[in-house]
Amino acid sequence: MGSWEVVIGMEVHVQPKTKTKMFCGCAVAPLNAAPNTYVCEVCLGLPGVLPVPNRAAVEACLKTALALNCDIPRHTKFDRKNYMYPDLPKGYQISQYDLPMSVNGLLEVGSRKVRIRRVHLEEDTGKLIHAGDQLHKAWESYVDLNRAGVPLMEIVSEPDLRSADEARDYAMELRTLLRAIGASEADMEKGQLRAEPNISIRRAGTEQLGVKTELKNINSFRALHRAILYEVDRQAKVLESGGAVEQETRGWSEPEQRTFPQRSKEYAEDYRYFPEPDIPPLELDRAWIEDLRRGLPEMPSVRRARLLEQLPAAQVAVIGADKDLADLYETAVANGAPALPTANWIVNEVAPTGKLVSPRSLAELMKLLQGGAVTRDQAREVYLESVETGRTPAEIVAEHGYAQLSDESELRVLAEAVIDANPKAAADYRSGKKQAMQALMAELRKRAPHANPKVANELLLKLLG
Amino acid sequence: MKPTYGRVSRYGLIAFASSLDQIGPFARSVDDAAITLSLMAGFDPLDATSSDRPGLEVLNNSAGGVKGMRLGVPREYYDVKGIEPGVKAAIDAALFILRNAGAEIVDVSLPHTDYGLAAYYIIAPAECSSNLARFDGVRYGLAEVDAANITDEYLQTRRKGFGTEVRRRVMLGTYALSSGYYDAYYLKAQKVRTLIKRDFDEAFKKCDAIVSATSPTVAFPIGSKTQDPLSMYLCDVLTLGGNLAGLPGISVPCGTSDGLPVGLQVLGPQWGESVVLRVARAYEEASEIRTGVASPSPLQGRG
Incomplete structure (x- = not known):
């Protein structure tokens, strides 16, 4: 059989x-x-x-x-x-x-x-x-x-x-x-x-x-x-x-x-x-009928093929399946947003909630995030606030005083304080338990949510090394 | 009078056979019919089959008389099987009056007349069976049925609520539309309908209007043909051709036979109400047969 x-x-x-x-x-x-x-x-x-x-x-x-x-x-x-x-x-x-x-x-x-x-x-x-x-x-x-x-x-x-x-x-x-x-x-x-x-x-x-x-x-x-x-x-x-x-x-x-x-x-x-x-x-x-034919937008299959030239298949599967998401992505990129980070943002932050901002606002936010002006957590808050109020991310960031702490001398003081307060985690890390770094980073971000994670991480590594 | 199909909105009219139903006025005189029609007619956005076509300049034109008009007499209608001598005599007299009024009487032919009855009694019951389906007792209908389930409720409501002739037509129509019979009955009837329309198109190339008896017989006593529906249907043989073709027509009194009224039917081409009314009015005037003057006495039955 x-x-x-x-x-x-x-x-x-x-x-x-x-x-x-x-x-x-x-x-x-x-x-x-x-x-x-x-x-x-x-x-x-x-x-x-x-x-x-x-x-x-x-x-x-x-x-x-x-x-x-x-x-x-x-x-x-x-x-x-x-x-x-x-x-x-x-x-x-x-x-x-x-x-x-x-x-x-x-x-x-x-x-x-x-x-x-x-x-x-x-x-x-x-x-x-x-x-x-x-x-x-x-x-x-x-x-x-x-x-x-x-x-x-x-x-x-x-x-x-x-x-x-x-x-x-x-x-x-x-x-x-x-x-x-x-x-x-x-x-x-x-x-x-x-x-x-x-x-x-x-x-x-x-x-x-x-x-x-x-x-x-x-x-x-x-x-x-x-x-x-x-x-x-x-x-x-x-x-x-x-x-x-x-x-x-x-x-x-x-x-x-x-x-x-x-x-x-x-x-x-x-x-x-x-x-x-x-x-x-x-x-x-x-x-x-001919008017209707001429008025049809680009077909999703054609658009998907175009998106695949810029993005990995996983992102295209999400963005290409929804006209609103695809419009948001393409217009934001046309407004200067970085392609892959913007696509990831849409896949992770926009698609699950269905909450859309204007493409211009998204482009602005992605540039702020890219330039290190806000952390990812802050960006998420700014995004939601922008959805609710319709104000631009730059306005919201200025108002909240969100600006990422990237200054090394200030961050060094913070990092030293965190190590002092968590001697066990510090010892664990030094003895080879690399995942202890996560606890230290979490502690640091609790004390300073606006800390630039990349700079803070480098400082902790340096201090523990 | 029956206007062209589509002349008067059917919105609000309980449907029997949707492709044939058309509202028209009953009146005491042709002028009254014309005035009433002019108020009823016109496009209605709630009826997709209604129309705003011209051809209703009736009040101006119906007074014009029949002088110079060609009136067609279909031989299939004039010599229709079963026509009563008294009816034929009344029609002959009417034709004489119309000729004297200046009309030219011409011979025309409607060769598919014999098939009209069969086509009509397939199309009308088929549409009727569908139109009457909504009378199912769910939203309205007989409330007193005591049914065990929905099918039983349908059956009881419809068995008790419809009379014999309605039930007969629902059953005929249901049969004619059934799978395996549709092509042989409904579809073929629609083809016959097209041929009948063509017959009229050809006839109206030779004449302005068609005249005939309205029915081959005078009125039969109520109930006398209940056991023989086919002979009852045969009374419609002269009107259902125009009905199938959707043409305007009018029946005006033209004397009596055996003491009962005979009708003269005038049929016009599609949207040709003005022609129909003009011929009818000219006959009414020349014949001096008027019904509009006084109500008939209620004591004129033949007893």
Whole structure:
């Protein structure tokens, strides 16, 4: 028996950045809004209402399609997908069936070329809240229609991914791209990006695709990775024990870290798609599309290649994945900030907190740090204060009287005092325990936080040597 | 009167068949219909299918008479299967009056008329089945159902809440849209619809408006065709072509047959309401058949 080859295609739903819903004037509800407070007669599906497509959503979808190198057909239309469920107020979802807004795209993820089958627009459903948490045990269910009618782009890939790593990287690359072009915030935790992998396995070297399962309820990139690993392992065990994989939709349970059956193919719905008669077919203005194409920013892959000429891969992995960080880095460097220290600062101090200053302020701070005017600890404080107040690092440093103590005669007095006060550490160091130096340095910095660590360290070495 | 599809916003109108639904006025005179329409018509940002097209200069034009106009009589409508002799006689009399008023009566053909009924009764129920899905009892509907689960609630609400004909249409439409049947029914019906539109385009090259009976028969007693829906649907055979093509049309009284009113239908090209109203008004004037003067006595039933 050969080894298994994993085959994954991805369906990704993305909420485009719009002020209002897909087919009505309701504002898109903020996270944690009270239930049913962002609704109107249209998204409630009351009798007599009609949908009018949101131009901003169409624009976001077209930008996404262009960034994914898709073809945009001359004609597109909306269709009704009919099924009854309490979270679907009209009894049908307006989606796109046989004439999607775009087709035949491509996204490169590492060395893998992933073909994009289509990117289309549709509306989101509402949300059911089950008292008792689990559907089959619920004694009562509530419907929240805040989300009903919120625009969604569905990005469907061909089954070109070959591992959980690739699938996760694909989803992350999509997020980077969507943020770079301003089409979506694409925050998975907020449900703005929902990835549903379709997974099958086959014997390595064979062509025939295996029976696939589709995974839902995945709320983070980590969960995506784990769910795929779990599912691949499950399918392999089924096949190796002589069983057959069933085509079905499975849910990912985060608490249990496993997938479970949700809906099998025998119960597959017949959605009775037909063209939405309330919305005339769209003939997209070619000049508009060309304007959008011209207006696209540099693609993240191109930018990453450029960053790799200046920085090591580890820093590029962080900075190149986020448009805001990359903008901060490049503009700060253009303002005279030193490249690698600035990149490190962004990776260690900015990326984890998401707190951004202006590139000019960062450049100023990096120069102060580089020139020894402030210690790293002080720089961190200055940075946060600059984020909060918007004042420049130079102003803040002047006000606090932060200026690094680099004067040797003053530092020598300090260093001697530290050695006198810590005879054991000094003796340890002299007897060869080099790490004792750390305790001495810590003591020195406690007495004089603004001491230049490099000069102080040299002095201690000299005095102990 | 039924305006061109898109002339009047459908926002607020409970949808039956969205691609066919269009609001029009009932009135006691053609002028009243024209005035009412001029107030109802126009683009509505809440209806993506509504339009601001011209063609509504009705008040100025409807007084112009039919002198010199060419009025087309489709042979498929004139000799439609099942037309009652009394209806035919009333239409002949109307054509005579229009000719005397200066119109030229010309022969036209609408060759796909026979397929219109079938196409209509696929498209309308298909859209109806989808439009009525929202009446599911979740947000409104019958509150008295005692259901064990959501599917049961759907079934009970809809079984009790809809009448026989509505249920029949929901089922027909659901079937026509089902996987494996879509191409054979819905898609084919849409193709027929296109052919019917082309028939009218061709006909309007030879005439300014089309005239015919509104229905091949006069009104049948309530309930008499409930057991035979197909014969009931056949009463629509002369109006649903214009409906499928989205054309403006009006029905004006043109005498009686067997003591019951007969309607004269005038159909115009897309956005051609002014032509339709002009022909109808000219007929109304020349025929001296007016309904607007006084309300009919409530004691005129045939008993």
